[in-house]
Amino acid sequence: AQRVTQVQPTGSSQWGEEVTLDCSYETSEYFYRIFWYRQLFSGEMVFLIYQPSFDTQNQRSGRYSVVFQKSFKSISLVISASQPEDSGTYFCALSELITGYQNFYFGKGTSLTVIP
Amino acid sequence: AQTIHQWPVAEIKAVGSPLSLGCTIKGKSSPNLYWYWQATGGTLQQLFYSITVGQVESVVQLNLSASRPKDDQFILSTEKLLLSHSGFYLCAWRTGGSYEQYFGPGTRLTVL
Numbered sequence: 001a002q003r004v005t006q007v008q009p010t011g012s013s014q015w016g017e018e019v020t021l022d023c024s025y026e027t028s029e030y031f032y033r034i035f036w037y038r039q040l041f042s043g044e045m046v047f048l049i050y051q052p053s054f055d056t057q058n059q060r061s062g063r064y065s066v067v068f069q070k071s072f073k074s075i076s077l078v079i080s081a082s083q084p085e086d087s088g089t090y091f092c093a094l095s096e097l098i099t100g101y102q103n104f105y106f107g108k109g110t111s112l113t114v115i116p
Numbered sequence: 117a118q119t120i121h122q123w124p125v126a127e128i129k130a131v132g133s134p135l136s137l138g139c140t141i142k143g144k145s146s147p148n149l150y151w152y153w154q155a156t157g158g159t160l161q162q163l164f165y166s167i168t169v170g171q172v173e174s175v176v177q178l179n180l181s182a183s184r185p186k187d188d189q190f191i192l193s194t195e196k197l198l199l200s201h202s203g204f205y206l207c208a209w210r211t212g213g214s215y216e217q218y219f220g221p222g223t224r225l226t227v228l
Binding site (some may be wrong): 033035037042043044045046047050052091093095101102103104105106107108109 | 148150152154158159160161162165167173175204206208210215216217218219221222224
C-alpha cells in the first residue's frame with residue numbers, strides 16, 4: 001500500500017507566483033518526520049525542508065515553508081516567489097524511526113514547471 | 117565540507133552479467149549510509165542501510181546485495197543482472213545526530 005501520496009503528478013506556475021504542492025501520508029507512529037526533496041533534471045536529489053511530527057509550528061527555510069495538518073495526515077510545501085530554477089520534481093517522504101534505523105517512504109513526486 | 121561520490125556515473129550492462137556500484141563519502145566519520153533505487157519516472161525505494169562498517173541491513177532486496185567494507189564506502193552488487201534492475205541508483209548519508217538524508221549524484225543503470 002502506498003504510504004505517501006502526492007495526487008498532483010504535474011504542476012505549473014508563473015515566475016513570482018506562490019506554489020503549493022500537496023502530500024498525504026499514512027503512519028501509526030507518534031514520532032515521525034516529513035521531508036521534502038527536489039530532484040533536478042540530472043537526477044540529483046536536493047534536501048529542502050522537514051517537519052517533525054511533534055512540532056506544532058510550521059517549518060520555514062528560505063523561500064520554502066510547509067503547512068502541516070497533523071490530524072489530517074497531510075502536509076503542503078509552499079514555495080514563495082517561484083523562479084524558473086525551481087522547476088523539477090518534488091518528492092515528499094515520510095520517515096519513521098523503527099528498531100534503530102530511519103526508514104524513508106517516498107511519494108511518486110510532483111513535476112513542477114515555473115514559466116518565465 | 118562533506119562530499120559524496122558515486123561511481124560509475126552510468127552503466128549499460130547485459131542481462132545475467134555482474135554489477136558493482138560504489139559510493140564514497142568524505143568529510144564525515146561514521147555516517148549512516150543508504151542505497152535507493154528509482155525506476156524511470158518512478159519513486160524512490162529504499163534498498164539497504166548501514167550504520168557501521170561491516171554491518172548492512174536489507175529493506176528490500178530486489179536480488180541485490182550490499183556491503184560496507186570501509187567507514188566511508190558503500191557497495192551495491194549482484195552476480196546476475198535482471199532487466200528489472202534498470203533504473204537510477206542513489207546513495208545517501210546522514211549523521212547519527214541529524215534526521216535529513218543527503219544524496220549522491222546517482223548512477224544510471226541500463227540492463228539490456
